[in-house]
């Protein structure tokens with residue numbers, strides 16, 4: 001389907017190269033000055049060559065006047081550090097059971113290692129990234145999710161977009177990790193998709209783009225030919241209630257739906273394993289992956 005076609009783009013002539021560059025112009029014009037929140041994490045973050053293409057795409061976006069904001073996870077890297085430290089990783093309904101020792105590791109890995117690595121890579125590629133977590137200027141405050149026996153897992157209580165806006169207005173690329181504190185200063189571990197959705201909503205972003213390890217939302221998630229290219233909130237909710245969307249895809253679709261209900265124009269779930277998937281989504285006619293919009297009438 002679409003992804004295979006895209007993966008097989010055949011740039012065998014100058015005319016084709018010019019066509020591809022020229023196709024980008026209306027999208028560059030449409031999205032210049034607009035906010036795009038990109039969630040990067042999970043499996044899509046494991047491969048270092050792929051990481052470089054994601055980083056280059058983010059710098060590309062900033063260079064053509066789009067306002068990219070990166071929210072990152074790093075679940076696999078947390079698992080690997082927990083393993084080195086002899087702490088067992090446990091999940092309930094896709095969320096990490098986070099006791100005090102695990103919370104320390106989550107914070108060290110996400111806010112320290114993963115965040116600073118992404119910042120350094122963006123800056124090496126010619127961007128100007130600034131690394132943050134929810135604690136910086138109280139950009140995000142957390143509250144306990146309240147799920148039983150899951151520890152310091154939080155949800156987003158408030159987002160204060162002022163710091164993000166002032167950084168973006170000065171040409172910086174904010175890179176935000178999904179750790180935040182409550183009003184007592186207690187740190188919480190928040191699912192990174194959830195944080196990306198809430199930040200996109202607070203900024204009234206043009207797009208929320210979640211990079212993951214499937215080609216999008218699939219009717220049968222083992223069969224890439226069953227991709228949903230476009231759906232609206234109602235259809236997305238139905239896919240959750242029918243059990244078509246399951247596991248780690250539930251929080252992704254859920255946060256897309258919530259962000260759209262709060263004014264984000266379009267939410268996309270795209271394949272982070274595909275090189276330059278961000279450019280393909282934003283700057284080509286066909287786009288890639290699954291696009292969710294508020295209602296049929298606002299489909300682009």
Ligand SMILES: Nc1ncnc2c1ncn2[C@@H]1O[C@H](COP(=O)(O)OP(=O)(O)O)[C@@H](O)[C@H]1O
Pocket residue numbers: 041042043044075211212213214216217218219220221244245246247248249250
């Ligand atoms: N309908 C669906 N379409 C695509 N993937 C699905 C679907 N339902 C469940 N999934 C699962 O959701 C996974 C993505 O969620 P997750 O592993 O949490 O991603 P990430 O690590 O990128 O945050 C896919 O790899 C797939 O196994």
Ligand SMILES: CC(=O)N[C@@H](CCC(=O)OP(=O)(O)O)C(=O)O
Pocket residue numbers: 040041042043072073074075076078094095096106153154178189190191192193
């Ligand atoms: C509560 C919870 O589960 N938090 C996640 C935060 C990181 C994350 O979301 O990372 P990915 O996007 O790479 O999965 C965790 O501890 O793994």
